[in-house]
Amino acid sequence: MKNILYIEITTYANIQNCTIDPGKKFSVPFEWLEAFVIDEFDWTVEEFLNEYTWDNSETVLEKAKKDGVIKITNEKTNSNEFDPKTQVAIIWSVEDVKGQRRDLNDEQCMEVLKALKVNHDANYGVCWDTIDQQIETLYPIK
Known part of the structure; x- marks a missing residue:
């Protein structure tokens, strides 16, 4: 079984048919986020994590829900999830x-x-x- 690295994002977005409360956290696979932020924003993941706004997070949440990759993480549930409040990530491109x-x-x-x-x-x-x-x-x- 492949170990998947998830990236946690906070949002105030309220997406219809999505069981996430505004102001809560959700996670998406790193590789999915990497491809999405390049296509959507022309950013690296590092740039996205440093610069994203609630509008950006809403766009990510909508697409992640549509693609079926969203993971609701109101609590940290996996030691492989990246938490920018308690961890650092060094990004190579x-x-x-x-x-x-x-x-x-x-x-x-x-x-x-x-x-x-x-x-x-x-x-x-x-x-x-x-x-x-x-x-x-x-x-x-x-």
């Missing part, structure tokens, strides 16, 4: 990977990031050296 290897396309860069997420050593974390090593593992220069 496709652009970071491209900065190390310009010849890689966006899909290849995302594969590098996904591999880093799965394979990183918590003693060392992710840094430029680990990014370079993962790039070389997946896409060696011939």
